[in-house]
Amino acid sequence: MLFADIDLLDENLDFRAHQWVGVRDGHIAYVGGAAPEEGEAASFGEVYDGRGKLLMPAFYNAHAHAPMTLLRGYAEDLPLQAWLNDLVFPFEAKITPEDCYWGTLLSCIEMARYGCVGFSDMYYHMEEGARAAIDAGVKMNLSDSLLAFDGEGLDELPVKGSLDRLTRDLQGAADGRIVVDCNVHAEYTSNPRAVADLAAYAKERGLRVQVHVSETRLEHEECKERHGGLTPVRYFESLGLFDCPTTAAHCVWVDDEDIEVLARRGVFVAANPASNMKLGSGFAPVSKMLERGVRVCLGTDGMASNNNHDMMQDLYLLALSAKGAACDPTAISPKQALAAATRTGALSQGREDCGYVGVGARADLCVLDVAGPSWTPMTNPLVNVVYAGHGADVCLTMCDGRVVYRDGQWPLVDAERAKAEVAARTRRIVGEL
Amino acid sequence: MLFADIDLLDENLDFRAHQWVGVRDGHIAYVGGAAPEEGEAASFGEVYDGRGKLLMPAFYNAHAHAPMTLLRGYAEDLPLQAWLNDLVFPFEAKITPEDCYWGTLLSCIEMARYGCVGFSDMYYHMEEGARAAIDAGVKMNLSDSLLAFDGEGLDELPVKGSLDRLTRDLQGAADGRIVVDCNVHAEYTSNPRAVADLAAYAKERGLRVQVHVSETRLEHEECKERHGGLTPVRYFESLGLFDCPTTAAHCVWVDDEDIEVLARRGVFVAANPASNMKLGSGFAPVSKMLERGVRVCLGTDGMASNNNHDMMQDLYLLALSAKGAACDPTAISPKQALAAATRTGALSQGREDCGYVGVGARADLCVLDVAGPSWTPMTNPLVNVVYAGHGADVCLTMCDGRVVYRDGQWPLVDAERAKAEVAARTRRIVGEL
Structure with a gap:
């Protein structure tokens, strides 16, 4: 995936506007203030429109x-x-x-x-x-x-x-x-x-x-x-x-x-x-x-x-x-x-190559939609992340380069079934007590 | 509006499943475990499908x-x-x-x-x-x-x-x-x-x-x-x-x-x-x-x-x-x-007829979408509201019977303009300091 024209918190958690972040083979392979060259860009697959979004470590x-x-x-x-x-x-x-x-x-x-x-x-x-x-x-x-x-x-x-x-x-x-x-x-x-x-x-x-x-x-x-x-x-x-x-x-x-x-x-x-x-x-x-x-x-x-x-x-x-x-x-x-x-x-957790946005790191990321009213003004994006934003603003979560959550969907699992199973199993246990 | 087949927290904040709540002239005019009769139902206007939702006081x-x-x-x-x-x-x-x-x-x-x-x-x-x-x-x-x-x-x-x-x-x-x-x-x-x-x-x-x-x-x-x-x-x-x-x-x-x-x-x-x-x-x-x-x-x-x-x-x-x-x-x-x-x-605030879900109260309500993973199991809905749910689960907010927020939209105001104005005015002030 290539996150295009996205704001981010970098490896020092400093804010950088309008960046391109390329993910390949489970790792972050590109971070820059301009799009990668055409050949390399293609190697990242899907282009994700990052405007109005904030990318940060998961x-x-x-x-x-x-x-x-x-x-x-x-x-x-x-x-x-x-x-x-x-x-x-x-x-x-x-x-x-x-x-x-x-x-x-x-x-x-x-x-x-x-x-x-x-x-x-x-x-x-x-x-x-x-x-x-x-x-x-x-x-x-x-x-x-x-x-x-x-x-x-x-x-x-x-x-x-x-x-x-x-x-x-x-x-x-x-x-x-x-x-x-x-x-x-x-x-x-x-x-x-x-x-x-x-x-x-x-x-x-x-x-x-x-x-x-x-x-x-x-x-x-x-x-x-x-x-x-x-x-x-x-x-x-x-x-x-x-x-x-x-x-x-x-x-x-x-x-x-x-x-x-x-x-x-x-x-x-x-x-x-x-x-x-x-x-x-x-x-x-x-x-x-x-x-x-x-x-x-x-x-x-x-x-x-x-x-x-x-x-x-x-x-x-x-x-x-x-x-x-x-x-x-x-x-x-x-x-x-x-x-x-x-x-x-x-x-x-012993995961040395995880937990930051930088080239060479595992692609463990989340993307926040910062269009909600709690994010304005964006005087200090890092402060907004900690104090103003909400977990529900997360619109994409990626683990080792794989999307595990996106826009209300969990592509790898049947979330409806998981909820139904937990609800039924809890009822069973409570009933036995 | 008639909220149909919706779970709610009543005037004592007790949970009641599968209720009908009718709003007319800015007030809650009907609360019951079954739909109102046809003539009365029509007087509430839009029917809101309440399944999978929780209605509570605003x-x-x-x-x-x-x-x-x-x-x-x-x-x-x-x-x-x-x-x-x-x-x-x-x-x-x-x-x-x-x-x-x-x-x-x-x-x-x-x-x-x-x-x-x-x-x-x-x-x-x-x-x-x-x-x-x-x-x-x-x-x-x-x-x-x-x-x-x-x-x-x-x-x-x-x-x-x-x-x-x-x-x-x-x-x-x-x-x-x-x-x-x-x-x-x-x-x-x-x-x-x-x-x-x-x-x-x-x-x-x-x-x-x-x-x-x-x-x-x-x-x-x-x-x-x-x-x-x-x-x-x-x-x-x-x-x-x-x-x-x-x-x-x-x-x-x-x-x-x-x-x-x-x-x-x-x-x-x-x-x-x-x-x-x-x-x-x-x-x-x-x-x-x-x-x-x-x-x-x-x-x-x-x-x-x-x-x-x-x-x-x-x-x-x-x-x-x-x-x-x-x-x-x-x-x-x-x-x-x-x-x-x-x-x-x-x-x-001196608003005696506000802040509870019951017949005669002002229709100041919010509706929560409880489909998110934090709401399962629903062993104790009130506890889930206080400790598990999120403000972002609110999908409808009503004040005096008027919808002021619904599904990402604010029908009465231009939210995009408000955000842009605040962002610009903050920049102006910060620039002057």
Whole structure:
């Protein structure tokens, strides 16, 4: 595809008007202020009229539980423990592998609708999740949760077999779109032996790690009580987990020393502002983390605590909540916020050649229709993207050069069927409860 | 218009499937689970196919500065005082009456796009603002700001002449769509004599009042220093302002005693979560105010601090920020949040017969297309409205029975021209600075 005469946000997220962007073999092969020569232009195929549009890097969702679309609107307005124990866990016990496929597929459809092409996921029945991401044409870092409630080591846990199988069957599947990560659900759902085993397993195989860290004050404080004053960050560091490239989700209650560790060890922090606010967990110290050099990315979390996968809305929320929580309007810049939702998210998934608009990058893009009334005036396009625009302004989403969403259509999947399946499966589960 | 076979949120914001809603002479004349009889059906005119749609009350924006669309994206990432003094005030000094017309018109267009039919506005050149609201077919409670930096009484201030003129020429204009309110900009921009005069003026004429209250900590604390410990709430109460029906915008720093006063005096509080977070002002104690019976409504504020007029996004933000700030997932219910953005907003504007879907109410409605992936499953439609849906899902907005927005079109105004005018006028002003 050749995007002709289109405005864009370049590899530095700087605005450039009237550009031509050529996509070939899944990559961005041309960016320039004039059309490529005729022969080269033809090699890009379809010419896309870019007037009145803004091309920018696609979003990467750094923390999700994709099958939880099934739970959207089901568990509301409850304290966290009641939410989990009385509603979420009983519901999840009824979810079949096939349910996971459809729940994940609807998440992929929703993410693509709002410009997102890749997500990091923690759940179970991950083969089904991967199948959905492959079908939808998007990228997924999947991870099956390590849960160890007694003194078990990794070899004694079912997740070991799952990890062996997932890495054997799915690592790098679909031209690298599928990446298998390791996963420690959380400190309070594991034991030190299992965590250390998993860290060694991941290190040996060069795998990345996903983990929940200090989401709630209770979790943070109880960890210190259990582990001689170690916070979750220091606990995981002491067990070698951060020897592997790690994405730590939430980090709402991290202290200053934790932040130093996260920065020094290059840990990615997936902020989940919507979920943290909705569940009353608090506000992650995003501004302080950015200031100290922590690589902050952005996640939507599960749909029982958000309740949509619109990364552009969460980007707005990331910026607003960072400023609000710090009582400081300079707490985060539009560029920092947008980088968290795009390039840093891609890097958190080990996708070095993704998340920016430049020659040589993977063609993971979205195009925004900026004709809506919220985009005028265009005094500062980047500010408009972060604060004024809407995810619904996305009119085209491309992943590895393939169109996964365009003008109300998802060319690779049957979105109507996915909605109907999720609706029916949710009804079935709710009926069983 | 007869909305046929449509799902809706009724006068209690409860969900009802497969309803018929008939609109005649600007009012809702029929609501039922079956079609009206043939003769009556014909009296409603066009039949609207409601399948796959959700009809709900329109939004009322309880605090705005509509002409500030001109400043969208202009003043960013600065501390409040520098934001005001270095960027906002110099820009505003260049705004002409005609600029105000176009800035307000674009705001009306944007609000209608996202389901909002009425707004309370504080600015200047209010005749021009009213003209824009009339042209756009929406409702406006306009108010020209009282600013009194020395010891002047109301008679010595230019706003007196403006108030006399506005109430004479515009009170109740356009079939009651235009309402003229009194306005005290804030404690720190007025003096007690002028405030007391204005309160008496408003009381005598039965006018409503709009006022900024405790937006920032500095304002709140300095007021106490200046006025023998009186907070802005108690200061205004002592001057008789709350003898008139009042909407107090922001109320971020109000204390427990303030909240008691606001509740006892029936003051409407317009929460502005986006603006308060973006400017780093803090979080209003929304949960506590609701608990104590304060009538909380919702505003978008000006476009230099939000930066869009999407009330549905701000509704999401109201709910999330109330829960986040209180560290309590039960801090606000979906119904409380939605009522703030609809019925309570209408009441804050003195519009008793607006803001709900029921026979006899004004036909101020919006229709949402719920086919998008964020709306599945529909386990709890009200929760989906507050947390999952998007303002962009609004496909029809009706004010007093007239369609002001439908499927990408604004039938009453030339939206393309409004955008072009605002873009050009902003360029002119920025060029002059």
